[in-house]
Amino acid sequence: xxxxxxxxxxxxxxxxxxxxxxxxxxxxxxxxxxxxxxxxxxxxxxxxxxxxxxxxxxxxxxxxxxxxxxxxxxxxxxxxxxxxxxxxxxxxxxxxxxxxxxxxxxxxxxxxxxxxxxxxxxxxxxxxxxxxx
Amino acid sequence: xxxxxxxxxxxxxxxxxxxxxxxxxxxxxxxxxxxxxxxxxxxxxxxxxxxxxxxxxxxxxxxxxxxxxxxxxxxxxxxxxxxxxxxxxxxxxxxxxxxxxxxxxxxxxxxxxxxxxxxxxxxxxxxxxxxxxxxxxxxxxxxxxxx
Numbered sequence: 001x002x003x004x005x006x007x008x009x010x011x012x013x014x015x016x017x018x019x020x021x022x023x024x025x026x027x028x029x030x031x032x033x034x035x036x037x038x039x040x041x042x043x044x045x046x047x048x049x050x051x052x053x054x055x056x057x058x059x060x061x062x063x064x065x066x067x068x069x070x071x072x073x074x075x076x077x078x079x080x081x082x083x084x085x086x087x088x089x090x091x092x093x094x095x096x097x098x099x100x101x102x103x104x105x106x107x108x109x110x111x112x113x114x115x116x117x118x119x120x121x122x123x124x125x126x127x128x129x130x131x132x133x
Numbered sequence: 134x135x136x137x138x139x140x141x142x143x144x145x146x147x148x149x150x151x152x153x154x155x156x157x158x159x160x161x162x163x164x165x166x167x168x169x170x171x172x173x174x175x176x177x178x179x180x181x182x183x184x185x186x187x188x189x190x191x192x193x194x195x196x197x198x199x200x201x202x203x204x205x206x207x208x209x210x211x212x213x214x215x216x217x218x219x220x221x222x223x224x225x226x227x228x229x230x231x232x233x234x235x236x237x238x239x240x241x242x243x244x245x246x247x248x249x250x251x252x253x254x255x256x257x258x259x260x261x262x263x264x265x266x267x268x269x270x271x272x273x274x275x276x277x278x279x280x
Contacts, residue, residue, distance in 0.1 A: 043230035
């Protein structure tokens with residue numbers, strides 16, 4: 001296992017292993033190091049288009065690894081402001097840099113209160129320590 | 134050397150188009166449609182199932198197990214429908230992203246009329262027909278020495 005327990009402190013998390021990062025009024029979204037480790041080699045990422053609506057706790061896309069296909073869940077509701085187009089050609093970036101270049105969406109949230117409902121880094125670490133599901 | 138698991142082994146056998154019992158062949162398929170006619174030797178005399186296989190051989194199989202290559206990286210998996218110009222023509226039996234090929238590949242039964250190499254088909258993935266093309270198999274060049 002490679003650094004899966006290293007959980008960035010400035011992010012918030014879901015129990016489905018997405019991370020959320022506040023950037024001004026917007027929120028950047030990706031999947032955690034634990035998630036990519038569990039999936040194995042990511043070979044395809046299907047994301048919504050900019051302008052699409054996403055809903056907290058509901059699927060906004062899918063990630064395919066060699067082993068399985070998994071839904072991606074939105075940490076917060078809102079409108080997609082930006083999509084990581086590079087993942088179409090280089091999905092393995094999700095494995096290589098899940099908290100950085102492997103980001104998936106930037107969302108303009110419609111309900112600011114949802115941010116506070118997300119897990120803190122400490123809570124997510126505890127969740128992982130209990131098995132992560 | 135490094136340990137590997139079933140997922141890795143599955144990509145390797147699929148790149149070589151080796152049928153997996155339970156996925157690509159089972160008690161509802163016949164060896165001729167699966168491209169396994171070479172393992173059946175009717176000349177050797179009678180055996181269980183010989184008449185059934187000879188009947189298929191006389192008519193030609195109604196469907197064939199073919200190799201598909203996806204136009205993009207989406208993964209066709211076991212049970213996904215195969216369509217030709219919007220109409221159902223078959224079903225995916227195995228599919229994966231082939232790491233050696235760096236392409237998504239699959240095996241599928243399709244109607245014999247749509248089973249030629251080069252045929253453009255679609256695989257329904259999450260309600261969307263994704264472009265696929267029938268290619269020669271094995272997907273990966275064989276290094277098995279014959280004779």
